[in-house]
Amino acid sequence: MQLRIPGPTPCPPEALQAMSRQMINHRGKEFGQLLQSVTARLRQTFQTKEDVLLLSCAGTGGLEAAIVNTLSPGDDILACSCGVFGDRFADIAEQYGAKVNRLNFEWGTPAKPETIRQALRANTNIKAVLVTHNETSTGVTNDLASISSVVNEFDKLLLVDAVSSLGCIDLPTDDWHCDVVVTASQKGWMVPPGLAMISVNEKAWEACSHARMPRFYLDFAKAKDYLQKGQNPWTPAISICYALDATLDLMLNEGLQNVFARHKRVGQMTRNGIKSLGLSLLPDESCASNTVTAVNASDKLDVPKLVQILREEYDVVIAGGQRKLSGKIFRIGHMGLVNEDDIKVTLQAIEKVLPKVRY
């Protein structure tokens, strides 16, 4: 099967084999060594010297953790959104009582650093900026280097949703002064869902010490406290740690820069292939993502039928659009375990099915 949705992504044999390992004591020495070793290699892939914490939850739990650990009810925040996941990040903050200033960009376009600068200038109360590095729902990668530089000018806290970018698209956490960066196991990391991985720098820890949003299960301070003794405060998703232990080796052996270059190649190959089929991309190529490609169906293609025939007759699984893009786009995931052959198979299948699904 070609599982070409934007997560969960296919797992390599090394990860699947690791998943079938028997349980061990999560408060014992063996798990402690595993946790420390996984954490050390995560810091390499996050390109950070700061803390990286593991929480047993989905990416959405990780986003919630980023908010509740650093903010207080009533805090003014700027939520930059250009799609479903940007909106979700803002919704979480609102749910916990933040005063959310929503800066919405048209779906399919990126967040504009200059607009963010103006918003920060206009409201000096803003304490934190929420931004999605790679918007999975529209296939847009935001210019996080420029955005982080703007946020840094104003010395605000920067909380980054890097769920579908980290480990695939370059994100030098420390160099870009990203205070909290959230990712999740089932994306570029090539392991099953169940773990969120989150970097927390000194500025974020300082914010944590004042943050009054309620938290218990997702508490950063508890996670850090237990990590120092090689544990997690609660029973962690041990099997996912086993698998991550295996895939981090694969990633670091390939070399981070090579992993990024491979994603760039398969991203470009996907976009070229789509265009050569006479289809157009939702976003402009200048901001098109190297982990997920969003293709316009407009009123010419029956997306549910395309998805169904690809799955049933070609064993290729792609995704439709979400929310207001439902039926309007389809999406091809190419993050984690993916190479040129996978894209070739996927594009060939799409080419064969297209004539059957045109209106």
Add this chain to the structure above:
Amino acid sequence: MQLRIPGPTPCPPEALQAMSRQMINHRGKEFGQLLQSVTARLRQTFQTKEDVLLLSCAGTGGLEAAIVNTLSPGDDILACSCGVFGDRFADIAEQYGAKVNRLNFEWGTPAKPETIRQALRANTNIKAVLVTHNETSTGVTNDLASISSVVNEFDKLLLVDAVSSLGCIDLPTDDWHCDVVVTASQKGWMVPPGLAMISVNEKAWEACSHARMPRFYLDFAKAKDYLQKGQNPWTPAISICYALDATLDLMLNEGLQNVFARHKRVGQMTRNGIKSLGLSLLPDESCASNTVTAVNASDKLDVPKLVQILREEYDVVIAGGQRKLSGKIFRIGHMGLVNEDDIKVTLQAIEKVLPKVRY
């Protein structure tokens, strides 16, 4: 290895094999069927006709969910505790702003229904009662039948931590009017950690509709909404669902009553064995748990050394005491995948090590 801690518990080959299955689309038909089928069989094991929800988190996340979905800041609650996990349940409620009335029972003794009755009579503002069915830290099983009957007299909401009892010790959720019951995958269910399973009855749903504690990732209403279309709101721990699919078959094929009887047998066998070694149990036998046995070390045994020698020389992994019982007791887990032979091996190893660890 004999993994005889009170969770994570050993997984049978069927579960480990299922864990190594490749990922699928969590929004597709195949996962939808799996989720519906797992949920239906969970309802059988919970002995409920009400909703059972799956959240991708540890048991502590499930306890937090029980609180934040049914209560509002300022609500008076009665938290019955006789150990670490009862305290934790109370701590979570406090963290989210509940007015927590703590009813603490001596560690090693059970919660007394009559004391709970008096507390409910004394404070008519109390909205909900928190109780731990099986206190893992002391090896005590509370008399939930009597407690639930008292709570029912006063028509209060009953939130039950059944993390280390459900699927091992009889808990007829509906018959006992338990409004929210929380368990977790790595205990009696014989699969790795990563999933909490939670029943929510009509009375709890009514409480949910008024509850104002903030929640997003752990939101019950969202989980129910998505369950109706065979999905989870966020990306679920798919592998754990695969494994649970396998072990639910094992449990139901054995027969729930047989599973309970087996736990009763191994519990009794553990207690008898411990006594025949000249050791005493922490709790009175009348409330001793059939999933975890807590043994007094008092000042006669070096617990860390006992745990270490058992692990290093006999491949038997047991647990020490927690918090104020650290060094004072050791604990043997016997939940999930356990039979008489396992207990025999464990007891024989303990017998051999005892002379080496007496002060």
